[in-house]
């Protein structure tokens with residue numbers, strides 16, 4: 342890695358959003374300066390989503406890191422190259438994690454140990470990550486299998502689940518420090534010349550921290566706001582009656598208080614301007630799915646049955662858990678608002694439109 346390149350100014354408009362750096366992305370493991378003191382570090386991901394954006398902030402005598410990448414040898418090598426290359430000369434002094442997903446918190450423990458630091462996160466995100474890293478078993482708990490069986494999984498999919506190990510999360514996350522520093526909504530973090538306010542979102546994860554700099558209208562949005570893909574909103578067996586879409590739509594309303602011209606630095610895709618346009622699009626996309634689901638539920642549908650309505654394409658074996666979670670998030674939202682009834686018989690849960 343040679344050094345830090347400057348992200349070019351080649352604004353490009355797509356779907357009502359302005360991308361100030363056009364189609365530019367730093368190469369895998371590469372660092373680009375997007376604004377003075379804000380560096381975009383693009384790391385590969387071993388998932389269907391092929392990258393994550395991490396942010397390195399110049400804090401004067403140290404670096405502050407926002408999100409860390411999934412725990413793989415490849416990404417550790419990219420970090421080492423960055424520390425020996427463009428980040429050489431001052432230490433990492435802060436590690437801030439937006440939420441508990443492995444691509445965000447995966448190497449936080451490793452970086453904390455390497456630099457003799459603790460990590461900063463909201464309480465729910467830290468606690469959830471700690472629990473999940475410790476929950477490793479030879480097979481899934483029976484209530485997890487029962488949950489997916491009730492929502493329509495066929496026998497072949499259930500057999501695959503029963504014969505799988507439980508604890509995938511721990512494989513992508515380096516052990517976390519036993520303690521952490523808590524971030525709360527409204528906290529103000531001074532990092533170098535900027536002050537960032539912690540803004541909490543919910544629905545994708547329970548207490549997702551975004552960082553907002555009101556003076557310059559900048560937002561580190563993590564997975565709470567992405568420009569071209571929609572964040573996963575899921576019901577999990579941990580909380581089988583959850584209504585995460587209500588949290589998500591509520592967060593969209595909360596985020597409207599931020600300036601419409603905010604420049605957003607998301608964890609996936611590219612930095613963009615057009616926060617309120619994107620919030621409108623996200624809300625509209627979910628309402629469109631909700632209406633389509635309600636219209637399809639003139640005969641009782643399970644979550645599994647609803648895949649064809651929601652996704653309009655074949656869902657692969659590797660995606661069915663996430664697809665079930667997404668389907669239930671939409672079905673539960675409609676059920677809680679009296680637009681669907683929920684019927685349980687012979688171990689199967691189905692949803693039927695009212696009226």
Ligand SMILES: [Zn+2]
Pocket residue numbers: 440442545546564
């Ligand atoms: Zn996430």
